Amino acid sequence: MTVVAVTLCTFRRPEVADTLRSLFAQQLPEGLHLKIIVADNDVAPSGRTAVEAAAAGAPWPVTHIHAPDRNISIARNAGLEAAGEADWIAFLDDDEVAEPDWIARLIGCASRTGADAVFGPAIAEYGPETPAWIRMRDYHSNHPATNAGAVITGHTCNALLRWRGTAWRGARFDPARGRSGGEDTAYFLEVHRHGARFAICQDAIVREAVPAQRLSFRWIARRKYRSGQSFAASAQGSPARLRLATTACGKATLCAAAAVVTVPSKEHRIYWVLRGILHVGVVAGCLNLRQTHVYGSSAP
CATH class of the missing domain: 3.90.550.10 (Spore Coat Polysaccharide Biosynthesis Protein SpsA; Chain A)
Structure with a gap:
């Protein structure tokens, strides 16, 4: 069994x-x-x-x-x-x-x-x-x-x-x-x-x-940011965290540029902004910045 x-x-x-x-x-x-x-x-x-x-x-x-x-x-x-x-x-x-x-x-x-x-x-x-x-x-x-x-x-x-x-x-x-x-x-x-x-x-x-x-955009953005912070745990040790943070900074910059280019399309603009927020979250995680509390309340 x-x-x-x-x-x-x-x-x-x-x-x-x-x-x-x-x-x-x-x-x-x-x-x-x-x-x-x-x-x-x-x-x-x-x-x-x-x-x-x-x-x-x-x-x-x-x-x-x-x-x-x-x-x-x-x-x-x-x-x-x-x-x-x-x-x-x-x-x-x-x-x-x-x-x-x-x-x-x-x-x-x-x-x-x-x-x-x-x-x-x-x-x-x-x-x-x-x-x-x-x-x-x-x-x-x-x-x-x-x-x-x-x-x-x-x-x-x-x-x-x-x-x-x-x-x-x-x-x-x-x-x-x-x-x-x-x-x-x-x-x-x-x-x-x-x-x-x-x-x-x-x-x-x-x-x-x-x-x-x-x-809402705000809810999804908070989720993306937290996901990036969580993924930072995949980097073990200061050198690995520095490399990951550097890569994420570069990706966030590219996402910002893509968001500007795609301003006329709401769907594409929001997509690139949210992708950029994810990478900013990775940087925040590598720097051990405080994470906001989302559990322990009645909010979904």
Whole structure:
């Protein structure tokens, strides 16, 4: 029997019930079993009622953990501890719905490739109020990416990680990043340094409805900046950080020039500005500038 511990964090989101129902509907290969762990990051266990109601009659055991620090790294680490001796850990978010073959496709990809971690896409679902420039560039979907042709990190919105007996069992999410974001990027970078091999499975899909509050340039710009800060963790040591910062400065300058050239096109102008903000974030990360807090509030 192979056990996959599915871990997700929740903070004042009733949508977690839909996430759980999508997990209960998973079409699993023979011999594969799930255990589901929900880490509640609110001061009071506000998600307990929704989780327990959704879990009534569930085909797999569901555990609600109260990790009351308003720090998502604390909640993610509580999920790792609760995974115990599971063979694999799967990650997704509390506002996502997994396709019925999600787990099966992640496991299948790991089996075919020999990978220790597999990352899939989180596909954004937009409402009718979404601006055209957001739809055209699909800024809210999260697609796993390569770096110089290799996969060196990933995200917890859609991931599978080998767990039992691995060299990275002691790795944990950094609490210092638990309110600013980027804790998953840093975590998987550390796992990669422990020797884990990564792969991408574009067919292992989860979907996420985008709330109206996120349909703004300001929200996306903040996300790009934080992503750049998080990626800076890939550079180890002062020489590597200096090289990365220098490269990012050059790219930010090129993006600024491209934004000027494409001023007549709103879609292209915004694209280059956001790309430049990403690279500015990389520079800020290399300089260890303070990251703003985005977790621990009721804002989406």
